[in-house]
Amino acid sequence: MKDWRVKDWRYWLAEQRGTLLAFGIFIVMFVIYTSNHPAGFTANVVQTASNKGVLLAFVAMAQTLVVITAGIDLSVGMIFTLTNCLASWLVIGTGIETAFGVIAVLGTGLLCGAINGAIVIYGRLQPIVTTIATGAVYFGIALLLRPFPGGSVNEDLADALTGRLFGVVPASLVVLLAVVLVVWVPFSRSVLGRAAYAAGSSEMAAYMSGVPIRRGKFAAYALAGLLAAIGGLFLTFFTYTGDAAYASGNAYTLFSIAAVVLGGVSLFGGKGSAIGAIFGALAFRTIGDLLFVFDFDPLWQPLFQGVILLIAVSLGAFALFRVRNRLEWFL
Amino acid sequence: MDGMVPLFRMEGISKRYGGVRALEKAELSVSSGSIHAILGENGAGKSTLIKVMAGVVAPDEGRMTLDGREVTFASPGAANKAGIVCIFQELSLVPELSVADNIVISDPPKRFGMIDRKAQRRIAEEALARAGAADIHPLALVKDLPLSRRQMVEIAKALARKPRILILDEATSALTATDVAKIFSVLKRLRSEGLALLYISHRMNEIAELADYCTVFRNGRNVASYKAGTKSDNEVVELMIGREYSHIFPPKPARNAGAAVPVLEARKLSWTDRLDNVSLTVGAGEVVGLGGLDGQGQRELLLAFFGVLRGLSGQILIDGKPVSITSPSVARDDRIGMALIPEDRKTEGLMLPMTVRENLSFAALDRLSKAGIIDRAAEQRLIDDMVGLLAIKTAGLDIPVGALSGGNQQKVVIAKWLMRQPRIILLNDPTRGIDVGTKQELYQLMRKLADAGAAILFYSTDYDELIGCCDRVLVLYDGAVKRELVGAGITERALISSALNIHGEESPVGLGASV
Numbered sequence: 001m002k003d004w005r006v007k008d009w010r011y012w013l014a015e016q017r018g019t020l021l022a023f024g025i026f027i028v029m030f031v032i033y034t035s036n037h038p039a040g041f042t043a044n045v046v047q048t049a050s051n052k053g054v055l056l057a058f059v060a061m062a063q064t065l066v067v068i069t070a071g072i073d074l075s076v077g078m079i080f081t082l083t084n085c086l087a088s089w090l091v092i093g094t095g096i097e098t099a100f101g102v103i104a105v106l107g108t109g110l111l112c113g114a115i116n117g118a119i120v121i122y123g124r125l126q127p128i129v130t131t132i133a134t135g136a137v138y139f140g141i142a143l144l145l146r147p148f149p150g151g152s153v154n155e156d157l158a159d160a161l162t163g164r165l166f167g168v169v170p171a172s173l174v175v176l177l178a179v180v181l182v183v184w185v186p187f188s189r190s191v192l193g194r195a196a197y198a199a200g201s202s203e204m205a206a207y208m209s210g211v212p213i214r215r216g217k218f219a220a221y222a223l224a225g226l227l228a229a230i231g232g233l234f235l236t237f238f239t240y241t242g243d244a245a246y247a248s249g250n251a252y253t254l255f256s257i258a259a260v261v262l263g264g265v266s267l268f269g270g271k272g273s274a275i276g277a278i279f280g281a282l283a284f285r286t287i288g289d290l291l292f293v294f295d296f297d298p299l300w301q302p303l304f305q306g307v308i309l310l311i312a313v314s315l316g317a318f319a320l321f322r323v324r325n326r327l328e329w330f331l
Numbered sequence: 332m333d334g335m336v337p338l339f340r341m342e343g344i345s346k347r348y349g350g351v352r353a354l355e356k357a358e359l360s361v362s363s364g365s366i367h368a369i370l371g372e373n374g375a376g377k378s379t380l381i382k383v384m385a386g387v388v389a390p391d392e393g394r395m396t397l398d399g400r401e402v403t404f405a406s407p408g409a410a411n412k413a414g415i416v417c418i419f420q421e422l423s424l425v426p427e428l429s430v431a432d433n434i435v436i437s438d439p440p441k442r443f444g445m446i447d448r449k450a451q452r453r454i455a456e457e458a459l460a461r462a463g464a465a466d467i468h469p470l471a472l473v474k475d476l477p478l479s480r481r482q483m484v485e486i487a488k489a490l491a492r493k494p495r496i497l498i499l500d501e502a503t504s505a506l507t508a509t510d511v512a513k514i515f516s517v518l519k520r521l522r523s524e525g526l527a528l529l530y531i532s533h534r535m536n537e538i539a540e541l542a543d544y545c546t547v548f549r550n551g552r553n554v555a556s557y558k559a560g561t562k563s564d565n566e567v568v569e570l571m572i573g574r575e576y577s578h579i580f581p582p583k584p585a586r587n588a589g590a591a592v593p594v595l596e597a598r599k600l601s602w603t604d605r606l607d608n609v610s611l612t613v614g615a616g617e618v619v620g621l622g623g624l625d626g627q628g629q630r631e632l633l634l635a636f637f638g639v640l641r642g643l644s645g646q647i648l649i650d651g652k653p654v655s656i657t658s659p660s661v662a663r664d665d666r667i668g669m670a671l672i673p674e675d676r677k678t679e680g681l682m683l684p685m686t687v688r689e690n691l692s693f694a695a696l697d698r699l700s701k702a703g704i705i706d707r708a709a710e711q712r713l714i715d716d717m718v719g720l721l722a723i724k725t726a727g728l729d730i731p732v733g734a735l736s737g738g739n740q741q742k743v744v745i746a747k748w749l750m751r752q753p754r755i756i757l758l759n760d761p762t763r764g765i766d767v768g769t770k771q772e773l774y775q776l777m778r779k780l781a782d783a784g785a786a787i788l789f790y791s792t793d794y795d796e797l798i799g800c801c802d803r804v805l806v807l808y809d810g811a812v813k814r815e816l817v818g819a820g821i822t823e824r825a826l827i828s829s830a831l832n833i834h835g836e837e838s839p840v841g842l843g844a845s846v
Contacts, residue, residue, distance in 0.1 A: 011429070011470035189445040194428070198436060201427035208387070208423035209488075210408030210437045270427035324603060324641045325634065326658070327679075 018264015019276035025262070026283035033286055036293040043168050049289065050170035051162050051238055053282040057176055058231030059252050060259035060281040061184065061274040062113075062224040067260050069217045070200040070269025071120060071127035075135030076228045077253030079112045081244055082142040083232030088151025088242025091233070098154040106229050112138055113225020117218040135253070142244040149243035158237035172234065176278070179230060183223060184274045192219040200269025258309045259284050284308075336399070338363045338527050339384075339415070339496055344393035345551075346379050351764070353379040354390070355551040361496060366518065366528040368538045368559065371548035372571050372827055373625050373792040377531055380548070381498055384529075385417035386410035411437055414495030418485050418502050426474035431455035433473055434488045454491055462487040463513035478604075479506050486514065490521075497521065498529040503537060504626070515541060533624045535564055535831050547571060564833045572823050579771055580799030581778040583818075584616075591615075592651040594786035595636070595669075595755050600645035605631040607811040608645070613755070613786040618777060620801030620821075621790040623830045628810035629790040630674065633757045636788070637671045638662045649755075663694065663751060670694075670748035672741075674759040680744035683733035687725050688714060690732045690743055695750040717746035722772065738769030745776070756780060758789045762796065774800055794826045808832045 013020075030049070034041040059076050066073040083105050090101030112134070119130045161171050187193040195216025198206035206213050231252075236242060257267075263280030265272025287308060288301050323329060337360035346354040354376045361367055371377045382388045384395070386404030395402050397413055404410040410417075424433050431451050440450035455469040464483035473481060482502065489497055499518075503511050518528060518541060532538055538545065542559040547570040555570050562570075593612035600609040605628050613619045621629045635643050638656035646653050649667050656662045662669040673679035681690050691714050692699060699710045714728065721742045725735055732743055741761060748756070758777075762770045777800060781787050791797050797804050804816045806829040814829040816822075 007468055008470060011468065014472075015429075015470075186445060189448075191439055191441070191446065194432065194436070194439065194446060198425040198428060201425045205423045205425045206436075208407055208419060209425070209433075210406065210411050266427075270425070325631075326639045326641060327634070 016273075018271075019273055019279065022263040022276045022279035022283060026279045026286065029283055029286040029290060033289050033293055043164060043170075047164055047170040047172075049286070050173045053285045054172045054176045055231055055235055055238070056252065056255055056259060056281040056285055057278045058179070058227050058234065059256040060263065060277040061179070062227035062231070063253075063256035063260045064263070064265050064272065064274040064277040065187070065196070065220040065224040065227070066127065067257075067265050067267060068200050068269060068272060069196045069220050070203075071217070071221075072257070072267070073116060073131045073221070073224055074128060074253050075112070075116060075131040075138055076224060076256055077249040077251065078135040078138040078142070079109055079225055079228035080232045080235065080252050081246075081249035082112065082138045082145075083109050083229040084235045084239075085142040085146040085151070085242040085244050087233050087236035088146065088153060091153050091157070091236060093154065098157055101154075102233065105233055106226060109225040109227075109229020109232065110222055111225065113228070114218070114222040116225065117221025120221065121214050121217050135249075139244065139246060139249060142249075146242045146244045149241050149245075151242040153236045153240050155240065158240060161234070162237050175234075179227070180275065180278070183227065187219070187223060188273065192216045196220040197270050201271070255284060256281075258305065258312075261309065262312045337361060338398065340396045341380075341384070342394050342396075344380070344383055344390045344395070346383060346388060346390050352551050354383070356393070357548070357551065358553050359546060361527045361529060363495075363527050364522055364525045365543040366522055366530055366541050368542035368545045369529060369531045369548060370538070370545055370567060370571065372794065372830070375548040375571070376551035377548055378500070379551075381417060381500055381529070381531065384410070384415055384496075385419075385498060386415075408437065411492055411494075414493075415498070416489045416492050416494035416496070417498040417500065418489050419500055424473045424481055424485060424488070427472065429470050429472055430459070430467055430476070430484050431469035433484060434458050434469075434491045436488070437492060455487070458487040458491040459484075461490050461517065463517050479510055482506055483510060483514075486517070494526065496527045496529065498531070500531045501533070501626075502530075503532060503534070511537070533831055535567070535833055564828070564831075568824060568828045568831070568833065571827050579774075581775050583778075583802060584782070593648075594650060595788065596648040596651070597632075597636070598646040598648065600632070600635055600643060600647070602631060602635055602640050602643045605810050606635060606643075607809065609807075609810070609812055611805055611812065613788050615754075615784045615786055616781050617803070618781050618787045618789055618801050620797040620804035621788065621807060622794065622797050622804045622816075622826050623807040623813070625792050627807040627830075629807055630759060631810070632807070633671060633759050633788065633790060636662070636755075636757055637669060663753070668751070668754040669757065670751060670753035670755070671757045672745055672748060672759060672761045674761075674763065676740055676744050680747075681732050681740060684731050686729045687723075687732050687735070687743060688728040691717060691728075691747050691750065694747050698751065713750050717750055720749070721746050721776065736766075738765040741765050741769065741773075745773070749780075754785055756785050756787045758787065758791075760790055760792055762791065762793065770796075794823055797821065797826060798823060806830055 034045060037045055039045050059080055062076045063073055086108055087101065087105045090104050091098055092101065116131055116134050119125055119134070120127050161175060163171050165171050165174060191212065192215055195206065195211045195213055196219065198211050199213040199217055203213060259281035260277045261267065262283055263272065263276030263278065265277055284305065287305050291298065291301055291304060339361040341357060341359045344354050344357045357376060357380060359380065369377050379388065383390045386407045386409050402413060404413065425436065434455040435451050440447045440454060452469055459465050459467055459469065462483055464487060467480055467484060473484060476484065486502065503514060506514065522528060530541060544556060545559055546553050546556045547567065548554065549571055593614045595613040597609055597611050600606050609632055621632065623629060631640065634640050636647060636656065638658045638661055647656060648654065654667060656667065661667065677683060692710050695713070696705065699706055699713065723742045723746065724739050732740060735743065762773060777787060777789065789801060798821050801821060802818070804821050804826065805812045806814045806816065806826065808830065813832055816825050
């Protein structure tokens with residue numbers, strides 16, 4: 001099928017459009033940012049930006065998995081907070097103790113996600129209600145763990161993972177890449193991942209085709225918990241403390257949705273990739289940095305982020321103009 | 332079929348939905364290397380039969396055997412594993428996934444635990460080629476393909492599962508003539524390869540060309556099986572006739588010939604490939620039925636009148652004057668005065684968790700309010716009138732409408748629109764799933780409204796109702812009006828033969844409305 005080579009390209013491009021657009025937006029913004037930064041494009045600037053960006057990137061990846069199934073996870077920010085508090089107790093001591101702590105933290109995230117998934121799928125409750133409730137529970141536990149900010153973390157590990165490799169490459173970016181390769185790529189190419197996409201696009205068609213919808217959705221929710229926990233772990237590495245901060249947890253949840261939308265993931269489900277969401281997250285983070293280098297009052301930041309999000313969401317509405325049966329607007 | 336060991340047998344299969352029996356001790360035998368056509372009018376039990384075979388619904392009683400061994404299917408997946416693959420009328424493709432993804436969706440090729448995309452591509456290309464649709468790119472997203480191409484993908488997907496029994500339920504209804512020709516050669520090849528094919532279609536010419544055996548269903552039972560070509564079209568129609576007449580209809584008034592300007596008139600309405608040059612008139616005091624097999628454009632026609640469809644061509648006239656109906660709120664406006672009783676009352680007709688009172692006044696709120704404030708007293712008066720007129724049985728006006736029985740819910744939908752005193756009433760299969768008593772009340776009401784001067788356009792999948800209620804019936808086929816039946820000419824035989832588009836009988840085809 002030689003004559004299809006060119007067309008293959010076009011289909012690939014169409015599929016990656018959202019991701020490439022987010023990538024483009026991020027690159028443009030980041031270039032403007034570094035070229036206006038007093039220090040310029042240095043390893044230090046990149047490291048700082050990367051460390052701030054990956055936190056949201058992990059949470060946005062988590063959100064992507066659930067959004068692909070046409071759900072939404074409003075507890076990701078709270079899982080992020082809970083695992084941060086837990087890590088500030090457990091990820092400390094000797095190498096073995098630290099390793100055990102990391103496993104416990106990640107396991108907790110996986111469990112939180114699995115609980116969400118079990119309630120949504122087997123209890124047939126709406127994702128939005130379920131995750132508001134479980135999110136409150138997760139935050140409650142976080143608050144009991146850390147009534148006041150504090151605790152500590154294995155600083156050798158923290159410094160290694162937030163520092164630079166070979167003096168240039170930010171270690172946090174390398175970890176992000178590793179997580180993409182170990183979690184996202186296998187998921188998106190597995191039968192479960194495809195089941196998650198299929199369920200998000202048309203659950204009925206997927207069911208009629210004998211697709212394992214339930215297992216696919218469950219895997220998506222559980223892995224979302226795991227990814228949020230990786231984010232929580234990194235937060236601990238950056239701050240050296242645990243802090244059950246309600247506002248911060250909520251902000252991460254909302255920003256994760258923003259990042260997902262910017263990254264070309266459809267909130268109607270079935271479409272998009274975590275890679276896009278990562279660039280969405282990095283771009284969203286860069287907005288704040290841009291305001292900083294252009295000497296805007298930080299008070300402007302939420303307004304700018306809101307406007308950019310609104311524009312991104314509006315782009316998705318164009319398909320409605322093609323609908324010829326108006327009843328389809330409401331489907 | 333004597334002497335052959337059937338590949339698959341169904342014996343004594345029964346299935347009830349609530350009080351409605353869809354299948355009653357149905358029997359069917361299917362043999363390898365043959366194409367078996369299933370015939371029957373709307374509601375004869377064809378769809379339920381297929382759903383039982385394909386593991387979508389479980390039968391209440393009866394047994395199925397495959398290769399002589401008894402089988403039961405808990406899910407469509409289980410039926411697929413056993414080699415029974417169904418191509419459903421409602422497409423089972425996932426729109427956001429690519430053609431290749433969809434073709435292998437039930438059992439993707441795996442390598443190291445992940446989906447092997449190269450193998451997937453190969454399987455998809457092979458299956459598309461087998462289905463005679465090699466022009467479809469495997470990486471294209473299904474949602475970007477037109478309906479006829481999707482149907483080809485659906486067939487390719489079924490073939491990729493290597494079925495032993497392939498069921499095609501109205502598989503050609505969305506296809507173009509060239510596609511149909513391709514599919515036919517594919518199906519004939521599959522038959523020669525030893526597959527058993529079950530073919531459900533209302534196109535008699537297709538059945539004549541393809542089928543080896545035919546089985547006719549009526550009222551949930553198989554009434555006849557015969558070798559294809561041994562019965563004439565008229566004999567087949569004869570077999571399909573024989574519904575039990577159980578409803579009592581109000582008497583029809585003598586037809587007032589030469590009525591004035593029609594209240595509602597359509598001239599050459601066309602919309603995508605669903606409506607094709609439909610012209611019709613409905614006069615004051617007239618009940619005009621829309622007949623034909625399910626899904627021939629009847630719903631779209633009603634939606635077109637009600638301002639729901641975009642890109643509609645042709646003209647709609649009210650009282651002889653052309654109007655442009657751009658939305659339901661224009662349609663219900665007093666100048667037009669149209670009401671549509673929708674087909675799915677649960678999604679298009681009612682807000683189930685809201686109260687009976689709220690649901691009743693929704694469509695008439697503009698008439699009951701001044702400066703945006705609802706006149707509670709006027710609302711109450713009108714609601715009392717309606718509850719009385721329709722005899723709605725409810726424990727109170729302030730309970731959720733979802734708590735009412737199906738029949739009473741439907742009465743609420745109708746009452747809601749009658750509160751506006753519409754002059755034109757469109758009904759979209761309004762008696763589906765409601766009890767006989769309520770049905771009879773609705774027939775009486777329809778006639779009463781017509782006598783009071785309303786113009787009524789009534790779509791029903793139940794031929795019995797069309798015969799009993801309508802002054803005229805327009806039979807649709809493929810989005811076009813194929814025949815007009817008037818008065819005593821509305822018979823079950825005429826309805827069925829024109830619904831199947833069998834020509835050369837009784838009166839000639841009358842396009843559109845008579846003067």
